[in-house]
Amino acid sequence: MTFTKNKSTSDPRLRGELAKKGVVWTSLDFLYNWGRRSSIWPMQFGLACCAFEMIAAACARYDIARFGAELFRASPRQADLMIISGTVTKKMAPQVVRLYNQMPEPKYVLTMGACAISGGPFIDGYNVLRGIDRYIPVDVHIPGCPPRPEALLHGLMELQKKIAAQEILKAEWYQKGLKREFPIPEYGPNGLIPKFNPEVWRPPQKDARRIHYGQTILVGKKLKAPDLELALAPKPAAPGAVA
Amino acid sequence: METIPFSKNTDTAEMLEINFGPQHPSTHGVFRMAVQLEGEKICGLKPVFGYLHRNHEQIAENLPYAAVMPYTDRLDYVNALTNNFGYALAVEKLAGLEVPERAEYIRVIMAELARIVNHIAVIGFMLNDLGAFFTPLLYAFRERERILDIFEGVTGSRLMNNFFRFGGVKHDLTEADLAEIKKIIARFPAFLKEFEDLLTKNEILCMRCQNVGILSAGDAINAGITGPVLRASGVNYDIRKVDGYSIYNRFDFQVPLGKKGDVYDRYYVRILEIRQSLKILEQALAKIPQGEIMNKKALPYLKMPRNFKPPVGEAYGRIESPKGELGFYVVSDGTPQPWRYHVRAPSLINLTALEEMCLGQKVADAIVILGSIDIVLGETDR
Numbered sequence: 001m002t003f004t005k006n007k008s009t010s011d012p013r014l015r016g017e018l019a020k021k022g023v024v025w026t027s028l029d030f031l032y033n034w035g036r037r038s039s040i041w042p043m044q045f046g047l048a049c050c051a052f053e054m055i056a057a058a059c060a061r062y063d064i065a066r067f068g069a070e071l072f073r074a075s076p077r078q079a080d081l082m083i084i085s086g087t088v089t090k091k092m093a094p095q096v097v098r099l100y101n102q103m104p105e106p107k108y109v110l111t112m113g114a115c116a117i118s119g120g121p122f123i124d125g126y127n128v129l130r131g132i133d134r135y136i137p138v139d140v141h142i143p144g145c146p147p148r149p150e151a152l153l154h155g156l157m158e159l160q161k162k163i164a165a166q167e168i169l170k171a172e173w174y175q176k177g178l179k180r181e182f183p184i185p186e187y188g189p190n191g192l193i194p195k196f197n198p199e200v201w202r203p204p205q206k207d208a209r210r211i212h213y214g215q216t217i218l219v220g221k222k223l224k225a226p227d228l229e230l231a232l233a234p235k236p237a238a239p240g241a242v243a
Numbered sequence: 244m245e246t247i248p249f250s251k252n253t254d255t256a257e258m259l260e261i262n263f264g265p266q267h268p269s270t271h272g273v274f275r276m277a278v279q280l281e282g283e284k285i286c287g288l289k290p291v292f293g294y295l296h297r298n299h300e301q302i303a304e305n306l307p308y309a310a311v312m313p314y315t316d317r318l319d320y321v322n323a324l325t326n327n328f329g330y331a332l333a334v335e336k337l338a339g340l341e342v343p344e345r346a347e348y349i350r351v352i353m354a355e356l357a358r359i360v361n362h363i364a365v366i367g368f369m370l371n372d373l374g375a376f377f378t379p380l381l382y383a384f385r386e387r388e389r390i391l392d393i394f395e396g397v398t399g400s401r402l403m404n405n406f407f408r409f410g411g412v413k414h415d416l417t418e419a420d421l422a423e424i425k426k427i428i429a430r431f432p433a434f435l436k437e438f439e440d441l442l443t444k445n446e447i448l449c450m451r452c453q454n455v456g457i458l459s460a461g462d463a464i465n466a467g468i469t470g471p472v473l474r475a476s477g478v479n480y481d482i483r484k485v486d487g488y489s490i491y492n493r494f495d496f497q498v499p500l501g502k503k504g505d506v507y508d509r510y511y512v513r514i515l516e517i518r519q520s521l522k523i524l525e526q527a528l529a530k531i532p533q534g535e536i537m538n539k540k541a542l543p544y545l546k547m548p549r550n551f552k553p554p555v556g557e558a559y560g561r562i563e564s565p566k567g568e569l570g571f572y573v574v575s576d577g578t579p580q581p582w583r584y585h586v587r588a589p590s591l592i593n594l595t596a597l598e599e600m601c602l603g604q605k606v607a608d609a610i611v612i613l614g615s616i617d618i619v620l621g622e623t624d625r
Contacts, residue, residue, distance in 0.1 A: 044268050048295055048621055049320035051272065052402060058377075059384035074268040092273055092294045095265055115297075121314065124305070125298030146402055226555045226576035 029167050036080075037068075037163040040108070040156070043079035044072035045099070048086025050113040050146040057149035067156050076102040081159070083152075084138075087115035087122055088129045090192050097184045100136045105173035105180065108163075109138045110155055114145045121145065123209075126191075134196035136182055257281050261606075265294045269372040269610045272620035276597075276609070283605045288598045292591075292624050299625040303584045308334055309409070309548035311584065315571075316403040318586065319622040321364055322357035324394075325564045327407035332488060333560030333571035338553040340410040343535040347490045349412050352424065352527050353397070353404075354562075355520040359431070360390050361565035362471075362513040362520075363438075365617045369510065370442070372614035373451055379442065386434050389427055396420060409551070410541030421528060428524050435517060443511065452507035456600040456612035459504060466596045470567025470589050472616055475512045476504030482563035493530075494523045506608075509615040549579045566590055566617055586625060590618040 015025045046054060057064045064070050073079045076099045088096055100109065111132060114120030119130035132138065139162060142155040168174060182200070185192040196203070209215075264275035273294035279287035299318065303311040315330045316323035328350060335342065342350070367383035391401045397420055398404040398413065406413050416424075442448055458468070463476040473480055481498040483491040499515035501508030537545070544551040553575040561570040567589025574583040593616050601609045 045266055046272055048272070048297075049317055049402065052320055055380075056384060056388070059388075060381050061385070061388045076266075087295065087297050089294060089296055091296065092265065095294075099266060121317070122297040122302065124302050126301070127296050127298055148401065224576075226574065226582050228555070228557055228574070230555075232556060 033164045037160040040069040040081045041071045041073050041079050042069055042081040042083050043076055044074050046085055050085035053146045053149050054085045057152045062149040069156055079103055081108045083110050083112055084116040084132050085112040088132045089127050090129055093129045094184050097135045097182055101181055108159055110140045111138050112142045117141050134201045137200045271618055274620055285601050285604055285609055288601050290594055295620045295624040300584050304581055307548045307579045308551050313405045316405055317621055319619045321619055322361040322565055323404045324353045324357040328354050329560055329562040329569045330571045331407040333558050333573045334409050336560050337558035337573055337575055340538055340541055344532050345534040346411040346536045348527050348531040349416050355524050356390050358520050358565045359517050360387050362517050366513055369614035372610045393423055410538030411536050415536050428521055431521055455506045455608050457505045458596055458600050467592050468596055471512045472593050475501035475508035477501055482568055494526050496522050506611055506615040552579055567593055588622040590623040594618055
């Protein structure tokens, strides 16, 4: 783990002497970040399959309490961390952004699983949002479908590293007059309006999916329905099991 | 969010409309209920779906048959193996494939283990909704992890197993796996006794669950409800007995039935079903033969799934999933992709009786009733 650098110019021998007498000499940033990273309160907010692995991580075997993040709060107003565990559909995306806006600063977002990162296996679906990072800033992505509980714990530790490296004086949420309100998308006739929040996400220059698969969205080209009556009518010669 | 209109006039001071979800700790995901209250009594309830609609059927119609199998895992993600079972049955019916003896036994063993996983998890979640926050769930998940270890060892994945293939299964069960399963079965009655000592005659559980959310047998049949919810109302209908699909007609087991159809019966029917599943597992483990695990005719399609083209026709495969009748309807037009693919999801159809069960009850009971129906939103919204 990388911690906040100790910038104090005090004599290390003096610090040693003081430590023997029970006086701790440290930077405020380190103490503050130690407190924050050791008690992250996640929001109890399951979206899809990955929520089950999140619950498993909270249960006895994986025990997320070892990292101080066991207190799942049902209300966004009491939470520090939003674990987006599963597919975000276009119907659910406005609610997710609204919940994020309701969380108090400092707040962090952790996406769990392929669906929340990019749409995952359901990317071809007309109702699936291709990554929640189009609307809100994401701190840690955890790949997997679903990621194992260990992967969630690893993601949490990465987030702890990130928290530990922050400085109070430079932190965004301590600046005067900060109002971080992310616009909530609306469900329009052709999906969500706007399509993304340009402050946090820009469309990539290259369409990697089109280059790799030859198409952005998989669309069927079937036009003619099979004639079941003809197929199910008794035939003199039975067809082979598999044509 | 748009408001859900109620037919009754809500302008009077006594009526109150409140909204549960989609982000609510006890809606099992992203389910939303618009509830109309008079004091604490429920006068109207409207479920709102679609917050997890991820186009399962549309995606499946554009994929080769074998590629749909991993998507079925994500329908009912608590027990992926039974979903595989239903889809494999439907496609095997369509293509006329037979399954070797040993593969059938492996299928039954894995499906029954999945049923146990589902039922203990559901009971844990239901008690979560009752107010026993997370304690029973911790006991349930302790045992669940042991069974998931087997799934991981055999199939390679904890949750999304993708284990069944058309005409067999993907991996064989080794002797070590079988011994491990036997060990789990041997220790399970002790866990069930511990679980039941804490819960079954618990005064608080009895007071909160008995005579709450009663669903009569007639209403349950009319609403098309299946699974433990139907059997708790006293209707003897289990597709394992009715259809005898796969090799279920070879096993000796009983169908536990409830009397009243309240929440307590639904809880207790699930406990009894776990015991019957253990009974099936014991018989299957004793009788499992040696042999092939894949039909030889289907072997080439494992490597070349696009060559798998069932003849033109339609098939409906149904199984007794832990939630009810899970059916897959597949229509083939002779191409590698299905022309039409539909899922009869038990969670969705069981939800239709929610309003009837909740009317006249207290608002706190609505949460418990929803927990007792056992819905999974991946399957409800698809």
